[in-house]
Amino acid sequence: MKKVILAVAGILFLLPLNTKAQKSKTKRPNIIFIMSDDHAYQAISAYDDKLIHTPNIDRLAKEGMLFTNASVTNSICAPSRATILTGKHTHINGKVDNYFPFDTTQVTFPQIFKKNGYKTAMFGKLHFGNNPKGVDEFMILPGQGNYINPDFIVTNGDTIRKEGYVTDIITDVSLDWLKKEAADDEPFMMMYLHKAPHRPWWPRADKFKEFTKKRFPEPATLFDDYKNRGTAAKTAEMNLLTHMMYSHDSKIRPETLAKMEGKVFPVVEEYPNGFYGPYNRATAEQKALYDPVLDSINDFFYENWPKMNDTEKMKWKYQRYMQDYLGSISSVDDNVGRLLDYLDESGLAANTIVIYTSDQGFYLGEHGWFDKRFIYDESFKTPLLVRWPNVVKPGSVENEMVQNLDFAQTMLEAVGIKPPNDMQGESLIPLLKGNKKDWTRDAVYYQYYEYPSVHMVKRHYGIVSKEFKLVHFYYDVDEWELYDRLNDPNEMNNVYNDPAYADTVKKLKKDLIALRIKYKDSPEQDQKYIDKYKSAGMIK
Template identity: 65%
Template sequence: MKKIRTLGFLILGVSFLFSCTEETPKRPNILFIMADDHAYQAISAYDNTLIETPNIDRIANDGMLFTNACVTNSICAPSRAVILTGKHSHLNGKIDNNFPFDTTQMTFPQLLQANGYQTAMFGKLHFGNNPKGFDEFKILPGQGRYYNPEFITKKEGKKTITGYVTDLITDMTINWLKTEREEDKPFFMAYLHKAPHREWLPAERHYTDFTKRTFKEPETLFDDYSGRGSAAHEAEMNLLKHMNWAGDSKIYPDVMDQLGIPETAGWDKGAFAREVGAMNEEQRAAWDAVYGPMNEQFIKDYPTMSQQDKMKWRYQRYMQDYLGSIASVDEGVGKVLDYLEESGLAENTIVIYTSDQGFYLGEHGWFDKRFIYNESFKTPLLVKWPGVIKAGSRNTQMVQNLDFAQTILAAAGVEAPADMQGENLIPLFRGETENFRDAVYYHYYEYPAVHMVKRHYGIVTEDFKLVHFYYDVDEWELYDRKNDPKELRNVYNDPEYAEVVKKLKADLSDLRIKYKDSEELDQHFIDKYKEKGLISRGGE
């Protein structure tokens, strides 16, 4: 009898042990997908006016769509540095595309790797050739090329791979998941697209379709910036005046010469040579078959085109190539999501889709980014996490790319360093929205430089946006985000908003202190900029 009781207790103990083991949650895999300059207006989960992105939309359909996600500094390399470190630009050192990244900074992939995650990065990093914290990487040098790009690899040195960059990055990602993933470890995968960054070359399969499309013009395409300060008036981002004819609009250099069209910038024809010139004979023949006739028609039309006609033509050319580039990104995302589902990985994988910043798609007559204004400042953010995020959820709160490091570390069960400045978004994933921040801080530095967007910092809430432009001016702007969503009227000096200005100025001062920014740091970076001779209007 005693032996039977002992055996019974033993069985109960083993059963309890197994039940505990089964209930212990596995640490989630994390797939971080980021495109470059992908405007939220060009994702159909946000707005299907311009394009359908059914695969990116799957993430929102199965998870959460953030409608007020934004960046701390709307420019490529600084945004990526903020994401990796969880710190504002003035602390991680990467204030613009010229200043060096402080490589002593701890990044969240290093912490994941140190805590048992297998890590990989494929695609565009944009700064640094040896990213820390990755077991495997293949990254583009700098901006990289659309066709037959060179990759910097961890194990094979530099190598040029024939093909289209978006497809190559997707294939690398799936191949790693299939053949190099260690099944006994959770993984962090950074799947980073070059597209749709300038100069917007679609894959061959999308040439014909997109070059035949006509897209709806934004209401503010011919904005005259009345009611706003000098910053909007002086920015050099106008589609007609500042976009390159060869590099951007794909007018052949010899056609420019034939029509007497001067280069818009010093790298205009050079960008065309770099991108289109990288194609092999077969690829170039396919390109010329579509873009050659377009150039021939342009030769006929150009002499009689008005300035308004040219602006409209350039908008359509821009959208055709920009959106055509996104079509391949969406297809690639679909292939990776399909593999996660087919392999059974999807159930325990967090999928994040975002961009390094927003982008102007002709709004206010502009392309590019840099401003705190909505199209530049806001960025797509779609997240799915089975069992945690309710399918089809939406969130309107002020979240930033500053928050990604904190959130990913929390999801992985890794303690974040005390000097990270972001917020953990997991409570928002669960629908717990109480006591979350009500305002975010923004600071842009790269001026005077390409596009001539003045230095500025500001505070943004769901209702208002207060901005201070400085360096060569001292101007303030206030926008009522609910009543003026296109940000056409600066109400800073409107007496009806006097109390709003007073409160937001105090809150902005508090945020500057909280995030350890100051007038002294502003001047420090201006002085360093001058010392390094970076006051320049050249480059991209």
């Protein structure tokens, strides 16, 4: 009898522990949303290891899911962020470009998380607005922000300056918040938003020294002549040779250019302070770390540039671009590693969904370009990696057509919050759980508005499936393009007028009209935003 009593007592003693363990297992998951700025998918080694090795970001692919057909609805910074925050296309949330203001009456997903009992925070680059809604604590860069000794706007509205490198600082603050606020009894949603690798690319001094010694393989389309494309590709102003700037981008000092007057063609610097603006933020000690590398770059340029032909100049500019762009990404990867390590060490990893993405893709010399804006793949596609322990199968790869339009709904549904009915995305939960039979989308919709403007990419909209891409360029042209994504992955040949694709064009035009109706877009909406540009004096 005594043994029975002891056994029952032992069971009763264990019950609270088992109950507590079960409660922990069913606790709503935390979310860390990581976004870099202009991080091309082809500069993540989980996608392609030709340019750079990113072991820490790759961990999310090994331990979660890699999306190979993730894309944006509008490939430009602020509109992309507005779409992510609202789960709505830019013509609905009002942020169609980097100029017109965001409609602050729009409900953002951090507000919904906060309303539903989540601690919320945002650290890094928001790009628009100085008082993000729905976050308990924030520290955000004003506008584009700076790489060296950056300023930040903090929760009480003050602007502070922090000494150091922006990627490290954003991570330091994010880790401090996690250590202070990430408690077991209350779930959290943190947005960890990097400035890097946005132009102008200033790596940390040690990365600057390391990466200027590297040489990178050139893309097959570096010397693209656009002969099988329309007006838009031929007239865009984002060519490495003719549009990438010497001081602002390649780190050529104005004094060096002044000494070379008449020897450099063309000398076009739209940003007079393009070099000294970033450089003069550095302390004397920091400048001393940068100067030997800057001296080496400038000495080579002064001695060799006048003797180089256009092909050699293009190749040199490409290498300079990659050295700085990829050097900036290397710091992002290091710091993502710091954050993932902390999640493991603290025990938070087991109940935290980690998402890594960018606000859009970026051209890394493909088609001879830098920047983004186009519906063509390097700009349109964006990295997306999701780790969700015990839900997402480690090492899984998904090729369905998904968009940044889907992120808000996915995060809300992942934690059991019903998304608002006016969100336009589709939850990725079926794909994350491996239930592809529950996924019905076969094509996505895209529209770009900011023209005429920097880089002169014409206004266009289009439909993209896994097999095809149909695009309509409008406003000052009326041109259609069709690309066979499977047989022409580099998008070199517009087959819109090829009789073999006549049925495809007919079907895609019908599907495009249906998507325009579904997302409440129309020729009238197009004209509305043209009229806004006219009334603002931006176009005639």
